[in-house]
Amino acid sequence: MLPIIFADMTTHPRSTDRKTAAKTLRQFRQWHRTVSLIAGIVLLVVSLTGLLLGWKKHSGGLILAKTQTGVSADLRTWMPMDSLHQIAVRTLRDSISADLSPALDRIDARPQKGIVKFVFADHYWGIQLDASTGRVLLLERRTADWIENLHDGSLFDKWLGTDNEAIKLVFTTLAGLGLLILTLSGFWLWYGPRRMRS
Template identity: 50%
Template sequence: MYLYCPLTYPKIMPKFTKRQRQAKWLRIFRKVHRATGAALFIFFFIIAITGLLLGWKKHSGGVILSKSYEGTSTELKHWLPIDSLHTLANTYLLENVSKELSTKIDRIDIRKEKGMVKFVYENHLWGLQLDGVTGKLLHIERRYSDLLEQIHDGSILDNYVGTSDNQIKVFYTTIMGLALLLFTITGFWLWYGPKRMRKK
């Protein structure tokens, strides 16, 4: 027999409804969490692997990123002008790697403490290290770290397609950043929600 108690029922009903709402939100968060993980699994995997390798690039024994070689002097007054070093770098690149390579510069890294200047090119992964004083070629490297960075942030697609202002990179990083934020929030609630419900 079911006994209806008008004094206690109003107190029980709100708690039961609130618990239902919490359970409903948990189900929604679980679906969102599962759908996000399934839809973006491959991208999360790529970001994790490339991020791990980039974190280890200076400890890879020169495989991912070559060590910085030392030049003759750390005194800039003894160095050759940058335009002369640039001309020498382009000459070394074309003579030692391939005459077909582009000489368009991405950046020039001056390592004063090493007495060395590093030339990094835009349209390929080759880089050169030159003695700042003599202009002597210290090292030619394949910059796999740059390739990993391009894969990590999606800019490799901008390079392939030839976009004007890294639009693919901006879109990719925005989507993945928001997805990771959503993944974190729903994951936390899936852990904390049941604990909160049990306490009540």
């Protein structure tokens, strides 16, 4: 079906019958409508979450919590990482919930700020500690991470426990191909009538 449509695109307007050109436009309109229905929801999610992620640093702490400042940026004064980790896990259990998994996604050290962030793998909580004293500076709900996981589709892999980020792959493929097809068919819907008139 597509090779026929694209063959019609390359045909010189004078040699193309008006009925064939009109039929081609109808086919493109149908493709455009079908892809719009399928990809529209995915593209809506991607665009809205992309907008939120673009504004995360300017959201006044609603999307991205402010990075706190510790007492010292001198690494020689910092506590050992395993001690800081123990404090973070204890804080997670005592201050948030004993039922949450302490498995780590990453440890984000900020030497210039004198802090260490502990980001957990199985939920969207994070803890910022003063790297020198071990004092808890902030318990943060990591909304930006949740939005980012929704943006790329990996949130559904987490919820459903799928391997190899299968849903993320399908989600990003639908978004990318959907946008590409909508762009090409939309261009042809704009250009086609002008081509027929010439």
